[in-house]
Amino acid sequence: MIEFKKVSKIYDDGTAALKDITLSVKKGEFLFLVGPSGSGKSTFIKLLIKEISATRGSILVAGRNICNLKTNRIPQLRRNIGCVFQDFKLLPGKTIFENVAFALEVIGKPGYVIKVQVPQVLQLVGLHNKMNSYPYQLSGGEQQRVSIARAFVNRPPVFLADEPTGNLDPVTSDGIMKLLSRINLVGTTVIMATHNESVVNSMRRRVVELERGEIIRDQKRGVYGPS
Amino acid sequence: MIRPKYFFGETFSILKRNFLMCFTAITTVAITLFIVGLFSIVVYDIQSIMSSIERQVELAVYLEDNISEELNEYIENEIKSWDETREVKYISKEKAMEKFKEQMEGSSILKEIQGNPLPASFEIKLTDPKKVDQVALRFLDKDGNYIKGVDEVVYGKSYVSRLFSITAVIGTITFLIIIVLVLSTIVLIFNTIRLSIHARRKEVEVMKLVGATNWFVRTPFLFEGFFEGFAGSIISVIALYFLSNFLIIKGERAIVDTMHIKELAVLGSSNAIIYIYLAILVAGGLIGILSSGFALKRYLKI
Numbered sequence: 323m324i325e326f327k328k329v330s331k332i333y334d335d336g337t338a339a340l341k342d343i344t345l346s347v348k349k350g351e352f353l354f355l356v357g358p359s360g361s362g363k364s365t366f367i368k369l370l371i372k373e374i375s376a377t378r379g380s381i382l383v384a385g386r387n388i389c390n391l392k393t394n395r396i397p398q399l400r401r402n403i404g405c406v407f408q409d410f411k412l413l414p415g416k417t418i419f420e421n422v423a424f425a426l427e428v429i430g431k432p433g434y435v436i437k438v439q440v441p442q443v444l445q446l447v448g449l450h451n452k453m454n455s456y457p458y459q460l461s462g463g464e465q466q467r468v469s470i471a472r473a474f475v476n477r478p479p480v481f482l483a484d485e486p487t488g489n490l491d492p493v494t495s496d497g498i499m500k501l502l503s504r505i506n507l508v509g510t511t512v513i514m515a516t517h518n519e520s521v522v523n524s525m526r527r528r529v530v531e532l533e534r535g536e537i538i539r540d541q542k543r544g545v546y547g548p549s
Numbered sequence: 550m551i552r553p554k555y556f557f558g559e560t561f562s563i564l565k566r567n568f569l570m571c572f573t574a575i576t577t578v579a580i581t582l583f584i585v586g587l588f589s590i591v592v593y594d595i596q597s598i599m600s601s602i603e604r605q606v607e608l609a610v611y612l613e614d615n616i617s618e619e620l621n622e623y624i625e626n627e628i629k630s631w632d633e634t635r636e637v638k639y640i641s642k643e644k645a646m647e648k649f650k651e652q653m654e655g656s657s658i659l660k661e662i663q664g665n666p667l668p669a670s671f672e673i674k675l676t677d678p679k680k681v682d683q684v685a686l687r688f689l690d691k692d693g694n695y696i697k698g699v700d701e702v703v704y705g706k707s708y709v710s711r712l713f714s715i716t717a718v719i720g721t722i723t724f725l726i727i728i729v730l731v732l733s734t735i736v737l738i739f740n741t742i743r744l745s746i747h748a749r750r751k752e753v754e755v756m757k758l759v760g761a762t763n764w765f766v767r768t769p770f771l772f773e774g775f776f777e778g779f780a781g782s783i784i785s786v787i788a789l790y791f792l793s794n795f796l797i798i799k800g801e802r803a804i805v806d807t808m809h810i811k812e813l814a815v816l817g818s819s820n821a822i823i824y825i826y827l828a829i830l831v832a833g834g835l836i837g838i839l840s841s842g843f844a845l846k847r848y849l850k851i
Contacts, residue, residue, distance in 0.1 A: 397760045405758055
């Protein structure tokens with residue numbers, strides 16, 4: 323599904339964020355990307371949605387090399403990758419329903435589809451009774467669930483999560499992880515960057531550890547620290 | 550994929566939610582375009598006053614006494630045949646005296662005049678007053694003397710050339726000022742709209758992350774820019790309309806009355822001001838759209 327071949331990213335200021343990364347992720351896999359701050363986790367995520375471009379190497383998503391993707395094809399790529407972030411990135415002026423509907427409006431889905439799909443996905447994340455609330459009226463965990471709903475509403479084959487539990491307490495984090503597991507269960511490839519140790523240890527999924535831009539560990543059913 | 554309902558709805562809700570920013574942009578457009586417009590109107594006004602003064606430049610061709618009817622007619626026909634001639638008026642000796650008496654009424658000088666010392670003359674008005682020198686030269690022969698039958702040609706040579714150099718200088722200066730004003734207007738409006746987009750960069754970021762195309766992100770902002778520019782220009786045109794009606798036209802009348810200028814192109818009666826208004830409206834909308842487009846460029850690079 324996703325393949326990194328000798329990918330390097332050197333920023334304009336000379337920082338090498340990723341060095342010669344080679345990694346392949348199968349369809350339907352659940353992968354943790356762990357490592358200290360500045361190890362290259364976020365760069366990895368940004369490369370996948372082509373927010374930035376790789377300096378060297380090639381990145382294949384569903385068989386396509388996204389490194390030579392034309393600018394006007396980037397939206398198409400992003401419609402196939404759901405994204406959630408530590409800071410949720412919800413629009414404060416829109417209701418929960420509108421925030422999720424926004425993702426469908428943007429890709430041109432007609433109103434009757436939106437009216438069906440948005441309540442469905444909000445049901446999935448357990449927030450169907452808060453559709454008309456605004457983000458500030460919700461707790462952090464609820465806001466993150468809205469952002470997951472938004473990322474998942476058009477059923478993308480790939481789901482990226484950059485520190486989704488970074489701002490949440492352990493109990494709330496568990497809820498988020500259950501949600502991500504469910505998304506993974508329906509065949510979605512999930513890649514989650516985190517340094518939340520307990521979350522990684524309780525899940526027992528594939529763990530890739532980055533340090534200073536290099537992969538230092540790749541374990542099938544790993545834990546956070548080296549075992 | 551054209552979805553006008555979404556775009557208009559989105560534009561409207563942007564305007565509603567960002568009322569303050571939007572209000573700032575509209576006021577900026579209104580004030581700056583008002584200044585540009587006011588200046589254009591004043592410049593246009595000065596130009597029309599200048600050209601109406603210029604139009605009053607005329608030549609007086611004084612004839613010798615007792616010239617033959619044929620020579621008189623010959624000179625008149627000659628003058629009429631020139632392209633530069635707009636209007637020729639013959640003033641006979643008697644008429645000249647009549648006019649003189651009118652002007653000098655009550656003065657003791659009239660009693661001392663015996664007979665009629667005033668010459669007959671032609672008063673020539675020109676299509677292009679700047680050619681007054683050339684036309685005057687036609688009354689001279691190759692030795693520099695006046696041609697037969699003409700006693701003297703008078704047209705206030707130094708006054709005329711000074712007038713033309715003044716109007717030229719005023720023209721250049723005002724042109725430069727208008728250019729500077731227009732440029733600073735564009736920069737000011739551009740910055741204001743950029744600020745209002747900057748305030749919503751998060752929205753743009755989210756749109757881009759969920760896979761919106763650039764045009765999809767851009768369109769509501771362009772609508773907004775157009776709306777702000779157009780609304781601002783409408784306000785400035787309304788303000789200009791009232792100001793020019795009440796102030797400038799009154800001021801003009803005062804100039805006309807104090808300077809005794811005839812046939813002044815009074816602004817209120819002219820169509821040119823409508824073109825200034827139209828230009829402001831078009832410029833407002835255009836600057837709004839272009840500012841939005843350029844300002845967005847940075848934020849679309851995600």
